[in-house]
Amino acid sequence: MLRLISLFLPAVIPSWRFFKTVAPSPRIEYRLICDGKRGDWREDRPRPASLSIATMLRRMLWNPDWNEQLFLVSCSERLIDVPSQHSVDEINTRVARLLPSGSGDLQFRLVFVSREGSRIVKMVEYESTPVPLQQLQRVAA
Template sequence: MIKLLFPILFPSWRFFSSIGPSPRIDVAFIAEKNAEPQAWLPFRSLPEQVGFAAGVRRLLHNPIWNERLYINTCAEHLFEGPSDFYAQEIGVRLVNAVFNREMNVDDASQYLVFRIRAIEFDAGQVRDEVVFISQPFLLQAAGGK
């Protein structure tokens, strides 16, 4: 009986064979569909500090963090190869974030483009490599700015 309870009480973390690259998502806003993005902004960057009360609240209810985890999972799938489904999932959620006023957009911008960077620690060095750049997403698609 104790053999059955032991793995429940003390789980093994050996199923992590290695630590892979970590995705970072940046967004840019452009006026025309074929324009080159000039400035990339991080999407939902992590705060430097979280207070005790906010930490407890986040522990119990944190839909924004859950969505961030989902977006990161989609980004990790894009590391493996191109997929319209995962790119669309990320793009729609970013456009909705603009619609919900999480990001400020100037009036001239009509499209959103995102890129995914892979941050990886390799032999003591940090590698930061762009692995995916999306097609433009129309900002009006979420119901306006």
């Protein structure tokens, strides 16, 4: 019985020793390019300004959107450390899935946000090549 509890507790009570390093995660921003006109960069899946207590409690037990966001963070971190087409494809597909269907190209970039004195500075670490949005949305469907 003690062995079972010792296996169960680390799953319930996380430890910071689980992580090898603690560092800032890149944020994903995207833009649409239609007829050669480049749109403004937008944050993918921005966090809400506030949440109700009921929503917080529900999200502690069921939050598939946050799980997908964590997967995207993992893909973006891998893309910075060890670039691969798999990470690019996953980010493109999941960003395109939430956009309304349409024509044009989708492009994303990975940015690190830091504070320098009183200024907030964005540093772009990766910028993807544009991909046709319709092609991505067919894959995501």
